[in-house]
Amino acid sequence: MRLTFINGSPRGSKSNTAKVMDYFIQGFLETPGNSCEIQFITRHRGDLNALAGIFSAAERVLIGFPLYIDAMPGSVKEFFESLTPLAGRCRNIELGFVIQCGFPETHQNRFAERYCEKLARRLGCCYMGSIVKGGLEGMAIQPKFLTDKYEYFFHALGLEFGKSGKLDPVLLEKLSRPEHIRQEDLANLIPFINKALWDDQLEKNGVLDRSFDRPLEP
Ligand SMILES: Cc1cc2nc3c(=O)[nH]c(=O)nc-3n(C[C@H](O)[C@H](O)[C@H](O)COP(=O)(O)O)c2cc1C
Numbered sequence: 001m002r003l004t005f006i007n008g009s010p011r012g013s014k015s016n017t018a019k020v021m022d023y024f025i026q027g028f029l030e031t032p033g034n035s036c037e038i039q040f041i042t043r044h045r046g047d048l049n050a051l052a053g054i055f056s057a058a059e060r061v062l063i064g065f066p067l068y069i070d071a072m073p074g075s076v077k078e079f080f081e082s083l084t085p086l087a088g089r090c091r092n093i094e095l096g097f098v099i100q101c102g103f104p105e106t107h108q109n110r111f112a113e114r115y116c117e118k119l120a121r122r123l124g125c126c127y128m129g130s131i132v133k134g135g136l137e138g139m140a141i142q143p144k145f146l147t148d149k150y151e152y153f154f155h156a157l158g159l160e161f162g163k164s165g166k167l168d169p170v171l172l173e174k175l176s177r178p179e180h181i182r183q184e185d186l187a188n189l190i191p192f193i194n195k196a197l198w199d200d201q202l203e204k205n206g207v208l209d210r211s212f213d214r215p216l217e218p
Helices: 016-028 048-056 074-082 106-123 144-164 169-176 183-204
Strands: 002-007 035-040 060-066 094-100 126-133
Touching (some): 002 048, 016 094, 035 048, 060 126, 106 126, 126 169, 144 169
Parallel strands (some): 002 035, 002 060, 060 094, 094 126
């Protein structure tokens, strides 16, 4: 089986998208005969038509990107628009997406997921589904018990996909948890996130006491 993975993160090879998809691809390649080509949208920004050409010649494609302000990054939207001439002509391509974001609730990604499903239909592709996950902000500094989970599920999804060509719905559902966070849990979570992501860095730089400064206020 031949897979083309298109990474749409503006952070390219250093992105969270790349990190989690490395686990997926490792699992995918465990089936003998499978191969994977990785493309980065950032490296094609001067000529997105070349990437559209790679897309149109592919068999199975996964396009991965983070949420930037509730939607796909501008460079990903630009790539999608470059596929316009292919509308209705991609019957031989199986297309899926990897959509992840920083905030913990996976639900935030569901609107972009619906857009992606519609895009696949309009291109005439067979839609394979989407891997959707919240909570990846600051992945590099998250505790190991959280990142182990990403490694396990992305690897397992890739392994299954490598054997069957399908995204396992049970694994997709388990990975996506929590879909929503209850208000009472949020009250405990927010101070934890503030400390781990922001306050620790402010403290390291000796400016924690200035975290509420408003330098631009007249
Ligand atoms: C400009 C910008 C906008 C973002 N907007 C959102 C957002 O609307 N919702 C969210 O949950 N995370 C948001 N994030 C966090 C990213 O989605 C998150 O860190 C993601 O894992 C980054 O993936 P990447 O490293 O593959 O680019 C934003 C990050 C940046 C830099």
